[in-house]
């Protein structure tokens with residue numbers, strides 16, 4: 001049995017549970033229990049505050065964990081990052097009141113910076129030869145300059161709307177972050193085996209993200225042109241139809257280029273284009 005530490009509630013919770021669910025690892029969601037076993041996979045889920053996840057994995061209380069890279073870097077615990085997971089994307093940035101003229105990192109010399117990430121901040125300031133006072137607070141960091149608690153802040157930015165509503169502007173991006181799967185460095189062979197099985201499933205789910213399965217009827221006379229605009233996995237599947245002049249073409253399209261490619265296919269005479277989501281993809 002492998003034990004995974006996940007955030008009990010908060011920004012990471014929904015996407016973490018979705019990922020396990022899409023990997024067909026069933027977890028009953030009784031929120032009151034802190035340790036729950038999967039009913040169909042040798043995995044046990046330990047619900048924790050995200051701050052405690054790096055340490056629990058480093059010490060072996062949990063074998064693996066899902067946490068933000070930012071939190072993992074801040075805690076500086078001895079565990080390894082197995083893979084990035086592509087959700088909870090954000091950055092850690094320095095921000096200052098928007099009406100201040102800013103002409104470089106030296107501005108922070110002798111200033112006071114409020115943050116929940118003192119370790120990452122100190123590292124960054126030291127590397128840049130900046131001497132600033134770090135004021136640690138655990139939440140509502142963005143209001144600090146407005147209430148005279150600090151000159152600037154160092155916190156999570158995603159859309160930037162929290163900064164805007166507090167009259168702040170982002171001046172330095174210090175680190176990019178997303179959710180990562182971390183693991184204890186000394187897993188035994190059995191646990192490694194379970195982790196590999198889980199990673200295989202996660203990869204199949206992630207490969208399918210933002211992909212569509214597309215089927216269309218194509219006039220045989222334009223088949224070569226149609227195949228040329230398809231970026232498919234290998235080559236598209238071409239199936240004969242009862243009507244000798246037509247065939248059916250099946251392929252996988254990336255959501256990002258989807259509408260552009262569909263437009264070209266229409267121009268080339270493709271008809272009856274069917275689009276379906278893909279659940280998993282094993283490459």
Ligand SMILES: Nc1ncnc2c1ncn2[C@@H]1O[C@H](COP(=O)(O)OP(=O)(O)OP(=O)(O)O)[C@@H](O)[C@H]1O
Nearest residue numbers: 007010011012049050051068071088089090156158
């Ligand atoms: N606005 C955001 N957009 C994207 N990702 C974010 C955002 N805010 C936070 N995150 C990511 O989600 C992680 C968890 O954020 P959350 O706000 O739930 O933490 P928390 O309040 O410390 O939770 P806990 O109660 O578990 O300690 C952060 O460490 C970061 O990696």
Ligand SMILES: O=P(O)(O)OC[C@H]1O[C@H](OP(=O)(O)OP(=O)(O)O)[C@H](O)[C@@H]1O
Nearest residue numbers: 011139140156157158159160161162163
């Ligand atoms: O750039 P934005 O999209 O505005 O996101 C950034 C904000 O999101 C997080 O807070 P959250 O909303 O999770 O609330 P919290 O302070 O309770 O953690 C983070 O601490 C920032 O304040």
Ligand SMILES: [Mg+2]
Nearest residue numbers: 049050051052
């Ligand atoms: Mg926390």
